[in-house]
Amino acid sequence: MTWEDKWRDGKTIGKWLVPDATVEKLARELRADETQRALDLGCGAGRHVVLLARQGYDTYGSDFSQAAVEHCRQWLRREDLSATVMQADMADIRAPDGFFDFIVAFNVIYHTTSASMKEMAVLLRRKLRPGGCLFVTLKSPATWYFGQGQQIEPGTFLRPPKRDRPTKDIPVHFSTEEEADELFSAFRMVSKRHVEHVQPSGKRLARWELTLINQPGATGLQPGLTSGSGLRAEDKVNP
Numbered sequence: 001m002t003w004e005d006k007w008r009d010g011k012t013i014g015k016w017l018v019p020d021a022t023v024e025k026l027a028r029e030l031r032a033d034e035t036q037r038a039l040d041l042g043c044g045a046g047r048h049v050v051l052l053a054r055q056g057y058d059t060y061g062s063d064f065s066q067a068a069v070e071h072c073r074q075w076l077r078r079e080d081l082s083a084t085v086m087q088a089d090m091a092d093i094r095a096p097d098g099f100f101d102f103i104v105a106f107n108v109i110y111h112t113t114s115a116s117m118k119e120m121a122v123l124l125r126r127k128l129r130p131g132g133c134l135f136v137t138l139k140s141p142a143t144w145y146f147g148q149g150q151q152i153e154p155g156t157f158l159r160p161p162k163r164d165r166p167t168k169d170i171p172v173h174f175s176t177e178e179e180a181d182e183l184f185s186a187f188r189m190v191s192k193r194h195v196e197h198v199q200p201s202g203k204r205l206a207r208w209e210l211t212l213i214n215q216p217g218a219t220g221l222q223p224g225l226t227s228g229s230g231l232r233a234e235d236k237v238n239p
């Protein structure tokens, strides 16, 4: 099964409709500071695109799955909301440099190799305005399936095929805390949390959640740490 199949499956979609509480809180706080333009990278079914649009952001979303993009656009229409949603690889952010005030990349950028993740960190910083905020999650090696499948480089695995596993042909890179710090060392880190969730089966899912500011000259960890655009007209959803 691919992500494309997954996003045509009602059961999967049902699991991805409620916005993450941390994203919700951060979006509310930033909006109160008059943050305007937000991108949800790898938006899936659209829970955070809808959240951002509801909060009044000039909202953009992208995902490489056409099914995900269609679901997200339909959801926006049902709610009478506006946003621009594109089908695109995460490395293909169709916006000028410095365009976004806020970027959310929830459970997305680790679906690649370590070298490409480094390129993603540089790209995300480039697409944010100075002072803009990035919320990003990384897969932690404390996740139950760390080490399973074919290791294609240190920390990156192709998991064995399974009926409902969307990542069978897509690598998953697991980041240690040091790697996470290093990856985003050009940002100012406002918050770093290791979030663990034990499923009813007893299996543990774990991720790093980072809130980062594109601050020129920043050197990563800070004291006080708390735990030509290419946009197309047809991508725009209007009520």
Ligand SMILES: C[S@@+](CC[C@H](N)C(=O)[O-])C[C@H]1O[C@@H](n2cnc3c(N)ncnc32)[C@H](O)[C@@H]1O
Pocket (backbone or CB within 6 Å): 003, 016, 041, 042, 043, 044, 045, 046, 047, 048, 062, 063, 064, 065, 068, 088, 089, 090, 091, 105, 106, 107, 108, 111, 170
């Ligand atoms: C775990 S889901 C998370 C979806 C969404 N961020 C959320 O939190 O609801 C991962 C998403 O990343 C997308 N994805 C994976 N690799 C991608 C890539 N190379 N480019 C764009 N999207 C990608 C998948 O289609 C899927 O929608």
